[in-house]
Amino acid sequence: MKKKKTLSYAKYGYIFSLPFVITFCLFTLYPVVFTIIIGFTDFKGLGAKISTMHFLAEPFKNYSTILSNATFQKALSNTFLMWGMNFAPQILLALVLAAWFSGMLIKVKGQGFFKVVFYMPNIITAATVAVLFGSIFGYPMGPMNDILRSWFGRSEPYEFFRNPWIARGVVAFIQFWMWYGYTMIVLISGILGMNPEWFEAADIDGATGLQKFMYITLPNLRSILIYTLVTSLIGGLQMFDIPKLLVTQSGPDNATLTASVFIQNQAFAGSYLYTRASAASMILFVIICILSAIVFYLMQDKYEVAEKKQLKAAAKAAKKARKGAN
C-alpha cells in the first residue's frame, strides 16, 4: 500500500517541472541547436527555406572566416580590454569600501545611505545610461566640454570620441560606475559572514586594521572574489547596450566594437550573415563555457557538501519509511 503511494507522488515531480522543460526546449534548446547547425551550412538569412540549406564541404569554413576576420579579432580584444579596464579599479574600490562598511575595522556613519546611492546606477537602464553619457561627453556642446571651456579656459570644443582610448575609457568607466556598488554589497555580505571571533582574537593580539584586512578578511574572501571575477567576466563578454549606444558606429576605427555588437551587426543590421554570426556566437559561447567550467570547479565543494547532506537526509527518511512499513 505504502510503496504505491510514494510512487504516485513521484509523478508530480515530472508534471511540475514539465512547463520549465517544454519552455526550455522550445525557446532555448531548439534555437541553440539551430544556431550551431547553421554555423556549418550556407544558410541565407530571413525568408530562406531550411530545405535550401546545404552543409559546407569544409565544415569549419564559417569558423575560419570569422576567426581570421580582423574586425572580429578587434571586437574580441576590445571586449576583453574594456572589461579589464573596468574590472581592476572596480574590484579594488569595492574591496576598500567593503572593508570600511562591514564595520569590522571602522564604523562609518550613514553607510545605509551610501550603499543605496552607490548601488543605484546598477538598476538604471543601460541604454539610458549610454545615451546620457554620450550627451555628457557631447560634441560640440556637452557638460564635459562646458567644464573644459569654463573652468580650464579651452576655446575649442574637444571631440572626445574621436580618440579611441577615450571612447574605450568611457565605456569602461560606465561599466565600473554601474557595477562597483553591486560588487561592494556582495563583498560586504561575504565579510559579514565571517566569524567575528577571528577579529576579536586579532584585536587581543594587537593587530592593526590593515593587518586584520590583509591576513583575515582577504584570504577568507577568496572564493567570493573568484566568483565575482568570473561572473563579471561572463557578463562583460556579453557587453552590448553601452558600446552600441554610446558612440555611433562603434567610434573611430571600431574602438568600442564588442563581440556582441559584432554578432548583432552581422545578423540583424542589414547584412543577414546568419552563418557567420552563428559561428561568432559559438566562439563566444566556447569562451564562456571554459570560464563557467572554472566557476563550477571552484565552487564544487560547496555544492557537494549540500548534496551529501541531502543524501544523508534521504537515506534516513527511507530507513524510517521502511521501519514504518515493517
Added chain:
Amino acid sequence: MKKTQEFRPFMIFVYIVCAFLTVLSLLPFIIMVVNSTRSTNEIQQHALSLIPSTYLLNNLKILTGKSFDPIRGFINSMIVSTGSTLCSVYFSSLTAYALVVYKWKLRDSFFTFIMAVMMIPGQVVIIGFYQFMWQIHLTNSFLPLIIPAIAAPSMVFFMRQFMLSSLPLDIVNSARIDGSREFQTFNSIVLPIMKPAMATQGIFAFVNSWNKLFEPSILLTQQDKYTMPIMVSLLKGDIYKTEYGSIYLGLTLTVLPLFIVYFALSKYIIAGVALGGVKG
C-alpha cells in the same frame, strides 16, 4: 578613546571618498533632470548647470511631436515586464517545488542540468530564436519576450535554496492527510510561504526585463511595439540631433519609474543583492 583620536584623519579621508562617490553617482542624473527643463539655447550656452529653467513643457512638446512616445513605451514595457515577471516567479517556484518535495528518478540530473544551462548567453540563442519566431509569425509580438521567462534557471536555483531552508515538509504531508491535492497544496499553502523569496526575485526579474535592449530591439521592429530601452535608442538618432533639452527629458522619463521603484524598495533590493551574492 585614544584609538578614535588616532583614527580621526583617516575617518575624514573615508568620508571625503564617500562624498565624492555620492556626487559621482548622482551628478549625471542631476544634470539630466536639470537639463530636461532647459532650452536648447541655454544648454548650448552652458551645458552644465544646476539651476532648473522653465522649458520643461516646451521640451515635452518637441519630444512627443516626433517618434518618441513615452506613454506607449511605458505601457509596452509594463506589459512585457509584468508578464515575464509573473511567469518566471510562478513557474520557477513550481519547478523548485518539484525539485525539493518529490523524489523522482531524474531529479538530481535535472538539477545538474539547470545549473549547467544557467550560463547560456542570449547571443547564442538569438539567431535561432529569431528564425523560429519569424517562421511562426511572432516577431513584433510581446509573447516571445514573456513566455520564455517560464524557464528561468537561476531563479529556480534561488527558489530551491529558499525552499530547502524555509519550507517544512510536514506542512505538505499534513495537507495530504487533509485531502488536499498536490497542485492545490502548492498554490494555497506553499506559495504564501514563498512570498519573501518571490518578492525579492520578482523585483530583480522586473528590473532586468524592463532594462533589456538586445532581444527586444531585434524582435520588435514596429514603432508602436517599442519598449522603453528601444525608445531611448531613438534619442540617439538624427531626428533629435540638436534638440538637447528634449533628449535629456526623454532620458528622464525612461528613468523616472525606475527611480520610484528603487527608492521605495531600496532596502529589499540591497538585501536581495547581498543574499544572491552569498548563495549564488
